[in-house]
Amino acid sequence: MNWKSAIYQALIDTDMEPWIAHLMPQLEAWENSARRGDSTKWQQQLKQLPDITPASVELKASVSFDADEALSSGHRSHVKNVLKQFMPWRKGPFSLFGIDIDTEWRSDWKWDRVVQHIETLEGRKVLDVGCGSGYHLFRMLGEKAELVVGIDPTELFFYQFSIFKKYLSNSPIHYLPLGIEDMPSENRFDTVFSMGVLYHRRDPIEFLYQLKNQLRSGGQLVLETIVVNGDIDTVLMPGERYAQMRNVWFLPSNLALKQWLERVGFIDIKLVDESITTCEEQRATEWMTNHSLADFLDPNDISLTIEGYPAPTRSVFTAKKK
Secondary structure (H helix, E strand, O other): OOHHHHHHHHHOOOOOOOHHHHHHHHHHHHHHHOOOHHHHHHHHHHOOOOOOOOOEEEOOOOOEEEOOOOOOHHHHHHHHHHHHOOOOOOEEOEEEOOEEEOOOEEHHHHHHHHHOOOOOOOOOEEEEEOOOOOHHHHHHHHOOOOEEEEEOOOHHHHHHHHHHHOOOOOOOEEEEOOOHHHOOOOOOEEEEEEEOOHHHOOOHHHHHHHHHOOEEEEEEEEEEEEEOOOOOOOEEOOOOOEOOEOOOOOEEOHHHHHHHHHHHOEEEEEEEEEEEOOOOOEOOEOOEOOOOHHHHEEOOEEEEEOOOOEOOEEEEEEEEEO
């Protein structure tokens, strides 16, 4: 069963079945557009991965796939070379048949900070908006979610996810190469995650409404974003770049973000975590050799970005839809 059929099958005979008619032309259009350039290369590389049934899969404490027997040195070298064709690897880490993919981000650290503050995911339908390579999707499945859907329009991330989905073909975990603006307002998900996306949106209030529109009544939002110190009126709009990123628009204080969530109509709003992003959590590795956080901070004062703004501090909020 191909990836499109798998998501359609997952939605049949559920309250999400009407979504299929909306989804089918979107995914067909995306697949037609992906038959070129790097996508063709990544599709070919996926076929080079071994057809192994994992002896064990760990998703609760990590994202690890183990085989019955260790790969031979030649086979291991081949698989590692295939995986390197999907660089840069930003969100992880992953382990595939004894090969450790040490990603730029220690996304497991973020998950450990988040998971202790959220409602159970067991038996719930979960959406991750801006899911990247899907690392957190696998951790959500490890928490026994009934259905896990990630959306992100980035082609590379789709193919990185597909590597691991290959070995979980019958599991209720799916990646859709779509943006939040492509999603119908179906109000069907029990939990919606958005981690590291809000500051990339030109209209953060509209984005919060879009997240809300994916939740059923009583559903939980888990929102993580960069914040700055300040009062309820404090919102930083950087200049052309923030930590060398061009697509950073609004960085609110915790109090301002809480007010945004209230204005959009969320209730039971809680700040559950706040942490400074360190160069141990985000750094260059063998699997992501580009510049990383250490290159984006003031070398004489790491409390500032290279542009002179406050260095990244990330807060996690939970909230509910009425």
